[in-house]
Amino acid sequence: MEGIAEGAGLDLLDILALNCRSEIALGKFSDGCTTLSWKKNDNARVLSQNWDWTKTVSKNLAMVSIEQPGKPTIYMVTEAGIVGKIGFNTAGVGACLNAIRAKPMISSKIPIHVALRLCLESDSAEAAVKTLELIGGVASAQHILIADSTTALGLELSPVGNKYIPEDASGIVGHTNHFIENRYVDEPPWLSGSPIRLRRLGELTQGLIANGVEGDAITPSLLRERVFSDTFNAPQSICCEEDPSRDISNRSSSLFNIVMNLDAKNVSAEVVFGRVGSGEEGPVLKMPW
Structure with missing residues (x-):
């Protein structure tokens, strides 16, 4: 954050506030994202994931790589100035986010974007969970x-207690914008479409x-065409x-789709900006580049 502030000519507290934006803003705006992990083999x-938010944010999105001595290289899609978001690392660890x-x-x-950065600096999903604990x-x-490559967990995190959702019998973990198992928090209904999206997924x-x-x-193109372009219960x-x-x-609206291949032999991802299947989305971009 100090480096970003220096490079952008801004005060460190401005960048700190930006990285707390989910904690600051979630009381006022409406969000919506759909995430999926699917086991290809052992x-x-x-x-x-489809990541949804207001279109005014789309101009701030960036694909970044982060190299740090002694840590895996990170590839992620983030908002400029935010240190941790949606992506993967060269150790084969990936992270997606649903706002609650x-x-x-x-x-x-710690803010959720710092938690995401810690996940993306981890050597395994298990190590990421241990760090957060x-x-x-x-x-x-x-x-x-x-x-x-071997594990997927849905981390329903809160300041007062966590619940972890394992893969189901089909090797799938799916999530939208409501807690499935975490009852430690006060969560009034706020997105009527969230349970419908989860059932549809x-x-x-x-x-x-x-x-x-x-x-x-289970390819990126299949998921884009058969899952993430679905418009049931629009908008x-x-x-x-x-x-x-x-x-x-x-x-x-859906601002980007990312599909990560977490395979030790070929850790990679495809990213498409815009609403996949709409005819107005951008080209398929690759990470690493």
């Missing part, structure tokens, strides 16, 4: 889907499994559309 997982609106928020604990948890209720993935999709057939769909009934400052 030594490979696919980790993927719940109380309490405890400011003495060692530092005493996070400041606000959030869900991090953490995975490596299950229907789509189970339908693919029933049609014989497994292993290497609050997996491929989120702007809701014209909301104020312009509070309309969400």
Whole structure:
């Protein structure tokens, strides 16, 4: 954060506040993201997400690589100035994020974007979980889907207690913007489409499994075309559309899709900016580049 502040000619506290923006802003805005981890085999997982927020943020998105001595190299999609977000590292650890609106928020604990950075500096999913437990948890209720080549866990995190969701019988962990198991927090309903998206995610993935999709057939293009472009229950769909009934400052849509291949033999990702399947999305970009 000090380096970002110096490079941008800003005060360190400005960058610190930016990295607390989820804790500051979640009481006021509407978000929505859909995350999925899918086991390809015992030594490979696919980790993927649509990230939804207001279109005004899209110009601030950046694909970055971060090299640090003695740590894995990080590749992630983030908002400029934010030190940890959605991506993976060369050790094969990946992280996705679902925003949750719940109380309490405890400011003495670490912001979720710092927690994401710690996950992306880890050598394994297990090590990431141990780090988060060692530092005493996070400041606000959030869900991090953490995975490596052999493990995937849905981390329903909060300042007052965590719940971890393992892979189901199909090797899948799916999540949207409400807690499934964590009852430690006060979480009033705030996105009516979140449970619908989660059910739809299950229907789509189970339908693919029933049609014989497994292993290497679980490709980025398949997930973009058959899952993340889905518009069921629009505008609050997996491929989120702007809701014209909301104020312009509070309309969400899917701003990017990422599909990570967490395989020790080929750790990589594909990123598409915009709403996949809409005809207006950008080209497929690769990480590493």
